[in-house]
Amino acid sequence: MKRNVFSFPSKCNYDKRRIIHSIKVGIALVLVSLLYLLDPLFKQVGENTMWAIMTVVVVFEFFAGATLSKGINRGIGTVTGGGLGCLAAILADKIGGRIGNAIVVASSVFIFGAAATYARLVPRIKRRYDYGAMIFILTFNLVVVGGVRAEKVMELAGKRLSTIGMGFAVCIFISLLVFPIWASDDLHYSIASKFDKLASSIEGCLEDYFKMASEKENKTDANLEACKSVLHSKSNDESLANFAKWEPWHGKFGLSYPWEMYLEIGEILRELAATTIAFKGCLQSPKQLSPMQRRQMNEPCEILGLTLVWIMRELGESIEKMNKCRAKNLMIPKLQSLNLQLNLMHLSSKIQVEHDDNLAISSFIFLLREIVGKVEVL
C-alpha cells in the first residue's frame, strides 16, 4: 500500500551518495597533499601547505552549496581577520617597547575576540556567517600574536592566503564538477515526498479505522512515524534552503530560484501533519463507534479519503516534475464538493468527530493549492 513514488532520496541511493562523497574527499586530500609530495611545488609554498590541507578537511562538506558557503566564509574571515590583524600588529609596533607592545596586542585580542564571539551568537549572523566569524577570530589572533615575533606579517599572511586559496580551489573543483551533490535537489525532492508521506499516512489511517481492532496495531505506528518525520523536518529544510541559496545555476533550477517558497510550503505541510496526528488521536480515542455504524459510514469516508489522497499525490507529483498541476481545474470543484459533503454529514451527529478533522484537513489543502499555484507560475 505504501507506494514510493518519490524514491529519490531513498536509503540505498543515500548510501551511494555517501560513498561518492567519501571518495571525493579522499581525492581532494590526495591532490592537496601533492603540494607536499612534489618537490617543485613544495619549494614554492613551503610549510604553509598545512593551511591548504586544513582548508580541504574543514571546508569540504556533503552538499555543494555547503562547501561553497563555507569556503567563501573562510575566505572573507581570513582576509578581514588578516587585514585587521596586520593593522593591529603595526600599531603595536609603532607604540614600541616590549611591555607597551604586549598590552596593545593583548587588549586587541580581547576586544576583537569578544566582539566577534558576541556576533556569532546573534541568530541572524549565526545562520549564515558563523564559520566566517570563527575564522576571523582565529586569523586575527594568529596574525597579531605572530606579528610580535615574525616582523614579516605581510609576507606570511600573503602566503597563507594563497595556500588557503589553493585548498579552496581544489574543494570547489571537485565538489561542483565531479558528481556534484546539490542541496537544492534534496530540498526539492524532500518537499515533494512530504506530500506523498502525508497522503499515505492519511490513507493508512482511514484504512485501519475500518478494519477490525486486532489487525491495526503495528501499522498505525508506521503512519505516525511518517507524520512525525514531516513534523520535525523544519531545521533540516532550513539548512538545505540555506545551502541551496549558495548554489550556482544548475539543472532545472535558475538563479534566484524562490527557495523561500519551499519553506512556506514546508510550513503548511507541517501544520497539516500536526492536524493529521490529532486526527489519528481522535480515531484511536477510547470512545468509538460500534462496528455496525462504522460499516454504514465506510463508503462516504472512503470516497472522501481517496479524493484527499489523490489530490495530495497529484500536488506532490506536480511539484516534483515542476509542471503546472494538470489536474488543477479538476481539483477545485472536487474540493468544493468535498466541503459540501462534509457539511451534510455534519448534520448527522454521531459521526461528526472524524469529519470535522477532515474538514480542517481540506481547508489546509485549500491553502496548499493556492501556494502550489504560486510556485507553478514561477
Add this chain to the structure above:
Amino acid sequence: MKRNVFSFPSKCNYDKRRIIHSIKVGIALVLVSLLYLLDPLFKQVGENTMWAIMTVVVVFEFFAGATLSKGINRGIGTVTGGGLGCLAAILADKIGGRIGNAIVVASSVFIFGAAATYARLVPRIKRRYDYGAMIFILTFNLVVVGGVRAEKVMELAGKRLSTIGMGFAVCIFISLLVFPIWASDDLHYSIASKFDKLASSIEGCLEDYFKMASEKENKTDANLEACKSVLHSKSNDESLANFAKWEPWHGKFGLSYPWEMYLEIGEILRELAATTIAFKGCLQSPKQLSPMQRRQMNEPCEILGLTLVWIMRELGESIEKMNKCRAKNLMIPKLQSLNLQLNLMHLSSKIQVEHDDNLAISSFIFLLREIVGKVEVL
C-alpha cells in the same frame, strides 16, 4: 494574561549570558596568547603555540557541555590520527625510494580520509563524534604528509599535542569554573516552560473563542507561535541533551541523570502541541456556533479549560522545582471528572467538535501525568 512563570531563559537573561560568554572567550584568548607574549614560555613551545590558539577558538562553545565534548573529541581525534599517521609515515620510510614513499603516503591519505569521511556521515557517529573524526583526518594528513619532510614526526606530534592540551586546559578551566553556562539547566527550564507555553495558549485560545469576532485577530497568532515553538523544539532539545550528558555533576543534577526522560516528555509535549494547533484550527473553522449558543456553553468550557491550564502549570512547576507534584492526588479525580463531563457534553450534539479535541488533550494529559510521575520518583 500571558504570565511568565518560568522567566529563566528570557530575552534579557539570554543577552546577559551572551555577553558573559563573549568576555570569557576574550579572556581565554588572552591567556593563550601569553604563551607567545612571554619570553620564557615561548622558548618552551615555539611556533606550536598556534595550535593552542586554534584549540581555544574552535573548542570554546556556549555551553560547558559542548566545550567538554568538543575538547574530548579533539583530544581523541588528535591522538588516534597522530598515532596512525606516525605508523604510516614510518611504513613509508621503510619502503623507501622517493616514488615508493610518495605512493604509500598518497594511498594512505586516500584510504583513511575516505573511510573517516564515510564514518562522519553515519548518523550515530555524526551525532557525537563528528568533530573528532574531522580532527582525525586533519591530524593524520598533517602528520603523514609532514613526515615525508620532517623526519622527526614523533617530536613534532608530541609538541603539538602538548600545546593542544594547554589550549584545552584553558578552555575547560574558564568554561567550567568561571560563570559556567550549563546546557542541562537550559534543557530543564525549557522543558518546564513548555508546559506553561501550552497552558497559556490553550487558555488564550478558549478565551478568544468566547469573545466577539472583532477582537480576536492578533492574539490567536501569538498563541499559535507559542505552540509552534514547542513543536519545533526537537532538534534543539536533542542537542541540549547531548551536551548535558557530557556535563559533570553540578547543582541539583547528579551524575547519570535521566536526560532521556526529558526527551520523552518533550516528545509528548510536542504531540500535545500538535493537538492544540488542530484544536485551534477547529475553533477558527468557518462553520461556527451562533453567539447565543456560545454563551450557553461558556461556563462549562471555562471550568474545563481552567482545570486543564491549572494542571499543566502545576506539572510544569513541579518539574521546575523537582519536587513531587504536590497536587498529584488532587489531579487524578479532577481529570476523571473532566472526562465524565466531556462524555455528558458529547450527548448534546452541536457542541461536540471542540470538546472531542479537548478529550484528546485530556487523554494526552493522562499520559503526561504518568511520565511525570516517573520523573518525580527519580
